[in-house]
Amino acid sequence: MNKKLSPILLTLLITMIVIPSIASVISQRKIVPPFVSVVTPHYNYPIGLFFIDNGSTKEVCTASVINTDNGNIGLTAAHCLFDNDRKKYNLSFLSFYPGYDNGTNGPLKDIPVVDTAIPYTHLLVPEMSDYALVRFAFRDPHGGNATLQDYTGALGWRFDIGNGEPTSVFGYPKDGDLENCANDAEHLCNWQGITEKLENFKNYYVIRNIDFGVGASGGPFISQYNTETNLGYAYAVYDGFFDGAKVSVGDIWNETTFNNLLSRITP
Numbered sequence: 001m002n003k004k005l006s007p008i009l010l011t012l013l014i015t016m017i018v019i020p021s022i023a024s025v026i027s028q029r030k031i032v033p034p035f036v037s038v039v040t041p042h043y044n045y046p047i048g049l050f051f052i053d054n055g056s057t058k059e060v061c062t063a064s065v066i067n068t069d070n071g072n073i074g075l076t077a078a079h080c081l082f083d084n085d086r087k088k089y090n091l092s093f094l095s096f097y098p099g100y101d102n103g104t105n106g107p108l109k110d111i112p113v114v115d116t117a118i119p120y121t122h123l124l125v126p127e128m129s130d131y132a133l134v135r136f137a138f139r140d141p142h143g144g145n146a147t148l149q150d151y152t153g154a155l156g157w158r159f160d161i162g163n164g165e166p167t168s169v170f171g172y173p174k175d176g177d178l179e180n181c182a183n184d185a186e187h188l189c190n191w192q193g194i195t196e197k198l199e200n201f202k203n204y205y206v207i208r209n210i211d212f213g214v215g216a217s218g219g220p221f222i223s224q225y226n227t228e229t230n231l232g233y234a235y236a237v238y239d240g241f242f243d244g245a246k247v248s249v250g251d252i253w254n255e256t257t258f259n260n261l262l263s264r265i266t267p
Contacts, residue, residue, distance in 0.1 A: 029067040031231045032154040045230050046152040047170045047188065048098035048106060050076050050134075050218055052089060060185045062171040062219040063096050063134065066234060067154040070135070070266050071147025075155075076218030077239045078122045078132040086126065091116070096136055098152045100172070103186040108151060112137040117261040119254075128203065130239035130251050133261045156233040159255040161205070161223055163197040168225035169212065169238060176213020185215040195221060195236075197252075204249035211241045212248050221250050 050063035061080035066073060074096065082088055094113035099106030114137045119129035138148040169192075174185035181189035191212070195205040205221060212219065218237050225232035236250030 028158040028160070028233070029156050031156040031229075031233065032067045032149055033229060033231065034149075034151055034153045045099035045106070046149070046155055047220065047230070048096055049100035049172050050080060051095045051097065051110070052080065052093055053095075054083070054089065054093045057083075060172055060174065060215040061217045062215070062238075064170075064218075064220045064234060065098060065149050065152045065154045066157050067149065068262065068266065071149045071154075072136045072138045073262070073265060074134050074136060074148075075157075075220065075234060075237060076132055076134055077237050078118045078130045079126060079239065080218050081116055081118065081132055081134075082126075088116075094134070096134070098148070101186075101188045108138075108141065108148075111148065115265050115267075117265040119257050119261065121257070127240075128251070129254070129257065131237050131253065131258075133265045135265050135267075153229065153231050155220060155222065155231060157258075158223065158233045158235045159253055159258070161195075161235040165195050165205075165223055165235075166192075167195045167207075168192050168222045168232065169207070169216075169219050170222070171212055171216025171219030171238060173213030173216040176211045176216065178210065178212060178216075183213060189216075192225075195250075201245075201247070201249065203252055205236045205252060207248045209246050210248050211246075212238050 046065040050061040052059040063074045063076040066075050091113050095110040097106045097110055098108055113134050115135040117133040121129040136148055140146040170190045172185050173183050175183055178189050195207055198206050216238050220234040221236040222232040222234055238250050241248050
């Protein structure tokens with residue numbers, strides 16, 4: 001899935017008052033490598049395909065596992081949890097395939113979604129705060145008590161990223177203009193470059209002259225990405241493309257809102 005954002009909406013978002021986040025005790029979470037007992041290149045990939053199947057329509061987004069005490073929580077774009085009529089999908093329609101690539105399901109296969117947490121702002125204005133937390137019903141394939149992040153590793157997360165950040169973005173687009181990408185929603189594609197914080201896009205991290213495409217929604221913006229461990233710090237997710245301005249964007253997270261979502265989704 002992907003959002004095309006209109007110039008009218010851009011004007012609205014520019015003129016809205018930006019409420020600064022309130023500092024909290026949890027200002028960031030560290031990167032978490034998998035446990036040594038299960039870590040192999042076969043398992044260690046926290047990014048995956050987020051699949052929506054309601055029986056008549058199939059959609060694709062991107063999700064990633066993030067570091068939490070629960071160990072089974074991930075991140076995607078909020079609009080991936082709604083149909084075209086803005087009705088929330090039944091959770092039974094949603095599944096996650098960490099490590100999906102080249103048309104293969106990944107070593108852990110499909111993992112059901114059992115809960116979601118969406119910013120209230122997004123429920124009021126769908127073009128704002130387009131990120132969400134999802135909790136997965138993961139069962140240790142070895143019969144133990146290991147969590148999903150024990151197998152995949154987990155992205156850290158941060159709220160202090162400024163302008164001009166070297167960034168990696170990942171997703172499963174079926175169109176768009178990423179270079180060296182199959183654009184078939186079957187291959188994990190990536191982009192590396194610099195994100196910006198611009199005066200006329202106060203609520204967003206901005207990437208110029210790239211449309212990441214349908215299927216890349218929810219793909220993490222990762223700082224300090226390590227190609228050997230496939231880990232880094234998530235600080236936004238891709239949520240849409242402004243046709244007029246020719247920019248892809250990811251909402252700047254409100255720290256208080258994010259931590260409230262985490263509290264809500266953690267059993």
